[in-house]
């Protein structure tokens with residue numbers, strides 16, 4: 001199982017997450033609701049918003065929880081590494097906090113959905129939704145520090161090399177500056193930083209190399225100093241973690257030239273100190289920088305010390321120089337063979353950590369022989385069939401080259417014409433030949449059809465010759481139509497006259513009406529008033545008519561005096577009738593006005609008072625239909641910023 005932490009998705013800061021979630025809710029749920037809707041529809045509208053928000057948050061938090069590795073599930077090497085780098089407790093607390101918040105948000109949504117079921121108005125439902133979303137966002141906001149921490153962890157994890165704990169591994173360790181990175185660079189393509197000062201390597205680095213047709217993982221570790229475990233810093237602890245957990249061949253590098261600024265004694269002490277971590281693992285003591293000082297050139301005391309260590313601890317040893325390249329291949333071979341031998345004694349389960357895929361891979365690899373095919377005939381010439389060789393005719397390209405090359409030469413379309421005589425191919429084609437062109441051959445029956453057409457036209461002309469009987473018939477029809485129209489007009493006229501007479505007959509007399517009402521005991525004064533008003537109206541209308549008619553009839557020869565007199569007469573009559581009208585008129589609403597009780601009047605006064613301020617400030621009330629849209633699309637799309645224009 002290989003661990004690739006690069007796939008962990010970025011963790012959004014809480015603030016951004018809230019923005020994303022709220023805008024997603026706004027975009028993906030309906031936005032229009034009216035107070036006039038059925039209450040169950042309004043409840044559904046807001047419930048959907050609450051549920052959608054909760055689901056979105058749930059999804060986002062789930063993604064975080066799934067992406068981050070669970071310390072109990074991963075290989076102990078990675079679990080310890082995460083503990084060293086990010087503090088296991090802090091890591092677990094952050095993930096736990098995120099998990100707890102997810103549950104809290106789920107519960108909030110559940111509670112508010114339950115409350116929304118009892119919402120009795122749009123306003124109440126809206127307020128409940130607002131409260132639900134608000135509480136969810138507040139809960140999310142509390143995650144700020146945990147989310148920031150997790151994102152930092154993600155960034156660091158993603159830069160970590162993908163180390164496969166089950167692959168064949170060579171682990172290089174030792175004091176700083178002893179030439180570890182140089183060796184890894186020499187046998188892999190890792191291209192690590194090499195500097196003449198200690199602690200150049202501060203993280204674990206991995207390179208790959210091939211040996212015996214199998215891939216080998218070579219891990220470069222930061223340098224380790226000789227002091228107690230509690231004093232080790234996180235950089236050193238990474239190396240210790242790798243030494244403790246990886247089933248690898250340990251290559252302890254010892255700089256016998258002492259140019260790394262640590263004495264041989266110090267390096268031997270560190271070797272002994274770390275020995276418990278190498279227990280039961282293949283170990284190779286590598287003496288480096290032999291280009292500066294060979295083992296034989298060492299002080300006899302140092303030589304003795306080193307031999308004592310090798311014999312007492314029963315370790316294999318080797319020498320190399322990264323500068324001259326001496327012994328590098330040998331060291332690599334020795335280490336790989338040591339590990340291979342050691343692995344043969346292990347059970348497949350121990351090598352693969354029980355991973356069935358790796359188990360199968362391992363068992364397959366053990367029985368595979370990689371064969372290299374040997375080529376008998378090295379120089380294979382192209383084979384051209386004999387038939388092709390025989391044809392030997394010029395290709396179209398040859399023809400093109402002969403005739404001026406590309407651009408000048410145009411492909412002769414006549415080349416493939418199928419004619420009786422192939423010599424005719426390139427003859428010019430005449431437009432008219434023997435008095436005919438190509439159109440004459442398209443329709444052979446054209447003349448016959450033309451004749452038929454002409455005959456048809458003649459027949460139609462004959463049919464159009466005038467007929468006197470037809471004329472008489474047409475005239476008779478017209479007369480009949482006139483008579484019918486006249487008769488219809490007369491019937492209409494008669495009907496109008498009849499109706500007028502009927503109206504006159506049925507108009508009640510004032511006196512009769514008065515008597516009628518008096519018999520029924522109803523006051524008749526209003527009847528008289530109406531009659532007077534009607535009479536006055538009639539007088540005015542009559543005078544107006546008279547005035548118009550006198551204006552029209554007198555025309556130019558009417559004398560000025562007469563005209564003035566007439567006008568004065570008319571004006572007097574008009575003013576008289578108006579004053580009389582004023583006397584009898586009354587406002588239309590007075591009769592309909594309802595008499596309010598004292599209590600009703602007080603109520604009206606109060607409601608006016610309440611509404612006064614709102615009315616003066618032109619504020620919208622609860623009753624006002626209002627369809628809010630937080631971000632109107634037309635104002636927020638496009639390139640120009642907000643506030644430059646009132647419209648786009």
Ligand SMILES: Nc1nc2c(ncn2[C@@H]2O[C@H](COP(=O)(O)OP(=O)(O)OP(=O)(O)O)[C@@H](O)[C@H]2O)c(=O)[nH]1
Pocket residue numbers: 175176177178179180181182183193194195196197198199200201221222223288289290291292320321322323324
């Ligand atoms: N003469 C000589 N110099 C070497 C040899 N190997 C490494 N060096 C030098 O030693 C210095 C340290 O080499 P590194 O490969 O960075 O050593 P390291 O152990 O990885 O050091 P850290 O990264 O600090 O742990 C560099 O200046 C190298 O050029 C060698 O075999 N011979």
